[in-house]
Amino acid sequence: MLKFVTFAVKLQLNVHDLNNEAVAGNVMDIRMIEFLNEAGEKQEAPAVSGRMLKHWHYEAMRSLILNGVYNVSLCDGCKAGEPIRPAKISSNKLQQISEKESKIIESCGICDIHGYLIAKKQGKSEARDELGEGDNSSENEAPDNDGKDKSKKRNQTKSKADEQGISARRSSRAMFSWLMPVLGVASTVKQVIHSRVSQQRSEAEENASQMIFSKSYASGIYAFVSALDVERIGRVDLALEGNANKYQRDVVKSGQRINRIKAALEAYRLMLSGQIGASLSHALPHCTPTEVLVVCSEEGPLPFPVSPMYSDYIAKTAGLMPAAERSKIFLYSGNKKYPDGVEKKEKIDEIFEELANMVKSDGTGAGI
Numbered sequence: 410m411l412k413f414v415t416f417a418v419k420l421q422l423n424v425h426d427l428n429n430e431a432v433a434g435n436v437m438d439i440r441m442i443e444f445l446n447e448a449g450e451k452q453e454a455p456a457v458s459g460r461m462l463k464h465w466h467y468e469a470m471r472s473l474i475l476n477g478v479y480n481v482s483l484c485d486g487c488k489a490g491e492p493i494r495p496a497k498i499s500s501n502k503l504q505q506i507s508e509k510e511s512k513i514i515e516s517c518g519i520c521d522i523h524g525y526l527i528a529k530k531q532g533k534s535e536a537r538d539e540l541g542e543g544d545n546s547s548e549n550e551a552p553d554n555d556g557k558d559k560s561k562k563r564n565q566t567k568s569k570a571d572e573q574g575i576s577a578r579r580s581s582r583a584m585f586s587w588l589m590p591v592l593g594v595a596s597t598v599k600q601v602i603h604s605r606v607s608q609q610r611s612e613a614e615e616n617a618s619q620m621i622f623s624k625s626y627a628s629g630i631y632a633f634v635s636a637l638d639v640e641r642i643g644r645v646d647l648a649l650e651g652n653a654n655k656y657q658r659d660v661v662k663s664g665q666r667i668n669r670i671k672a673a674l675e676a677y678r679l680m681l682s683g684q685i686g687a688s689l690s691h692a693l694p695h696c697t698p699t700e701v702l703v704v705c706s707e708e709g710p711l712p713f714p715v716s717p718m719y720s721d722y723i724a725k726t727a728g729l730m731p732a733a734e735r736s737k738i739f740l741y742s743g744n745k746k747y748p749d750g751v752e753k754k755e756k757i758d759e760i761f762e763e764l765a766n767m768v769k770s771d772g773t774g775a776g777i
C-alpha cells in the first residue's frame with residue numbers, strides 16, 4: 410500500500426495571471442518574488458504562492474468528488490467551497506463546527522487531507538466566526554481581486570484568535586512549495602488593457618459605461634514540489650486522541666480511505682494540465698508539463714525532492730532518496746537523460762497508473 414508520494418514538476422505556462430493580487434485602482438499587478446540563482450545572485454520574477462497551489466489542489470479534489478468520480482464524504486463547507494470548514498449549514502447559514510478530530514475527518518475527506526484550524530471562541534468574541542479557516546487559508550487568498558483587503562482583515566482576526574487560544578487543528582497531509590521560475594530561463598510579464606462595455610446604455614453614456622482596467626499576464630517555465638502523506642490520511646495521531654498501541658488510528662473504513670487517497674492523487678493530474686488559476690474562464694494558461702518526477706514509497710515517509718528550479722534536480726533527487734527497496738522513482742521528461750534507479754515513462758498517465766496500482770486495501774481501516 411502506498412504510504413508517501415512526492416512530486417517535482419516542471420511546467421511551461423504561457424500567458425497566465427495565476428497570482429494577480431496587487432490591486433491599485435483599476436490596475437491589477439502580478440506577484441513578484443525575489444530569490445537567488447545558482448550563482449547566488451538576486452533575481453526577481455513572477456511566482457505563485459504555495460497556498461495558491463494548495464487551493465487549486467483542494468478545488469481539483471472538490472470537483473472530482475462533487476462530480477461523482479470518487480465517493481468521498483464532505484462537510485457542508487467543503488461542498489460549498491467555502492473557507493469556513495469544517496462546517497455545517499444551520500438556519501441557512503454556514504457555521505464552523507467544533508468536534509473531535511476523529512468525528513470531523515470521518516465526515517469530511519477534504520478536511521481530512523487538507524487539514525483545518527478551529528479557533529476557540531471565548532466570551533462575546535466572534536473571532537472564530539470571522540476567522541473560519543483551516544491551516545491552509547488558501548481558499549481565502551487566491552481567486553479574488555480584492556484578496557488583499559480580505560487577507561489583511563484575516564490576519565487581524567487571526568491574531569485576535571491566537572490570543573484566545575486554538576481549540577483544534579489538523580495538519581495538512583498535502584504540502585506544496587511555491588511555483589517558482591526555473592533558474593536560467595527568462596520570464597516575462599506584460600500588462601494588457603481590457604474594457605468591459607455595458608449593454609444598458611444610451612449613446613451619450615457610452616464613454617462612461619466603458620470600464621477600462623489593466624491586468625498583467627506572465628509567461629515562463631516554472632517548478633513546484635509537493636508531497637502527499639498518504640499514510641496519515643483517514644487517521645488520527647494517537648498522541649492527540651486515544652491510547653492504542655499504534656502511532657495512528659484509523660477512523661474511516663478502508664474503502665472510503667482508498668477513495669480519498671485516489672481523489673487526492675488524481676487532483677495532481679488536473680493541476681498538471683494548468684487547472685490552477687482564478688481566471689480559467691478567460692485566461693486559461695497555455696500549459697505544457699515538461700518534466701514530472703514522482704518518488705513514492707510503500708514503506709514510509711520520504712525526503713522532499715530537490716526542486717526542478719535547479720538544473721541538476723533529477724540526479725540530486727535520485728541521490729537523496731532511500732534505496733530502491735524503500736522507494737520507486739518515475740520520470741516523464743521527453744528526451745532528458747536520467748540516472749540509474751529512475752524509471753522512465755513515456756506518458757504522464759503511466760505514472761498515475763503506477764500510483765493507482767499501489768493504492769489498495771491493506772486490511773486496515775476502521776470497521777472493515
Ligand SMILES: [Zn+2]
Binds near residue numbers: 483484496518520
Ligand atoms: Zn470539510
